[in-house]
Amino acid sequence: MASTQHVLLSPAELAYLHASLSLTPPIRPDGRSPTQFRPLVAETGILPGTNGSARICFADGTEAIVGVKAEVERTRTRHDFPSLDESAEDDDDLDDNQNEVIKGDNDWVEMTVEIPGYRDDDAGTVFLSAMLSEALLADGEFTKRLWINQRFHWKLYLDILLISPPLSYPLPLLSLTTHLALLAARLPRLKSEGDEDPLFDDDWAAAPYLYPRPSEKGSKATAPAPAAARPPVTLLVMAVGNNIIFDPSKEELAVADVALAVSVGESSSSTTSTTSSKPTAMDIDTEETKGHNLRLLSVRTIDPPSRLTPPGIPNASNSAYGANAGAKDAEKKKQQQEQARTAESEAVEGVWKAPRGGAKTLVMATMVQKVLEKGGVADEVLDALDGVDLN
């Protein structure tokens, strides 16, 4: 859907944009540096009726609201045969070192994306929510936070609303808003013990955060050390030639050779990932850093809208510019067709041609590396999101 949105630019404009973005350093239409993000407005805790909520406005005017709502649900008693599943058995062994087996299930999180003007079963909407929930569930750590006791668990509903019309591909906006809403989310404090029916503290001020703050002293000491200190962030990265450009605007995305959605999570410093059982998630651990210990959760290629743009016609084969003016007989016409075919396959300087084929492996690797590197973009984004007042 939105990724293949029509941008009303002529082939000449596209060619110009592509040329200026493939310079070193690239010149972006709004004068940003390749890794610079546009300013955004963010607030949290806007809806008292939810467990956590956030609203973000991007500079291009797109706006999203995310509300997190939790309900207590009875855990289905499962008759697991550990021998059936090797990885499940491994997990059990790991957890048996603690006295309780804390297990999560991906069904405990339900995510819906609402985009005005699009049906909720539209392929693009479903793909967006799948990408966002995939990043959240990739390491299997998140659902463990929803565990109450052997019999009960929290069911978390994440409702993502895009308020504005989808002007640009809304993935980064929705991801950042979800991130903030989850950071602001709190669940009531459990008063009951063991496997009895859960009873919660009425005092909302005493409710612990779903993602405990490091600055909080009381709750952090008692809670079991969480593996991921904060929810994942999905960033949109695009490449033009060998240039890697972050936070592309709609016009920039229209000339992208490759577009990637890279989901990055943060793990606490001590745990190195051993949960590489998920086939969809690639786990690459970066070195210990002072700032954030980043971890790649998933990478998805986005079909860039540039593939659907109309190609330009070089002057050599454009009859309006006198090409083949003398073509009269059939033989010359045939020649003309052949010329047109070569013109379609060969790149002509300054003439727009929609990118074809896959991305270069080297470019893809650089894109992912640029996200993950120390003091890189993901680090910067997470630092910036730290500045948002959560209450």
Next chain:
Amino acid sequence: MPLDTSAYSLALLRVDGRRWNELRRIHAQIRTQAAADGSSYLEMGHTKVMCVVNGPSEPGPRRGATSGGGGGGGQSKNAEVAVNIVIAGFSSVDRKRRGRGDKHILELQSTISQALAASLHTHLFPHSTINISLHVLSQDGSLLAALINAATLACVDAGIPMTDYVAACTAGSTSTYAANDEGADPLLDMNHQEEQELPGLTVATLGDSDRVAVLVCESRVQVSRLEGMLAVGVDGCKQVREILDRVVREKGIKMIQEGTVERGVGLNDMELD
């Protein structure tokens, strides 16, 4: 949760401490969203609604379920008013998800579409569509009224010519349909708890006049009480109109002071303080 009507007759105070003729707090903002042609945010008590208007524009490919209640299709002489309501899953106390094909939502959409199509000068924009998308963030009664008010504000912000504000409000009665209580008082602006228990109606009027643009009553009510309820509702609409008008004027003054728009010729009588 039954409303204790006996308590009302003792102190003449409602569950949230209001008198019979008091509105809840109404807070509104316009131009909340930079990318849209018009936008608004409205709170009536705990009911919170956002509205985004796009258009009048060329009708795009028809997608999803839009109700074309007001004015015909894209080929007609009048602009089509397409209303799209999204009720967020987190808006009510218990999470309840409603699909787009929900009959209740479809009815709300066509009601709002028809009400606005009558007030907007749609004949000025032939072969075009005015897209109004409404987002319900929090629900606590008087949903239709809040949606109509928010849509009106957003249309004002979008600069679509209209005859006057369409201001809406709810009214109810202090005793249930079954209770044959002669001295039942009408109530203004019902919250969710009262809506569950008592008969009520939503009324919208056109500007300062007593002309009713929308009248929706979904509960059983005795005919003798209807007149009183309607009178109170129409009176409430006038109060709501004042509030909406103030919001628009304040924003207008602010925009002139900030230099966003130039001071027009007709604005000399407006107080800029």
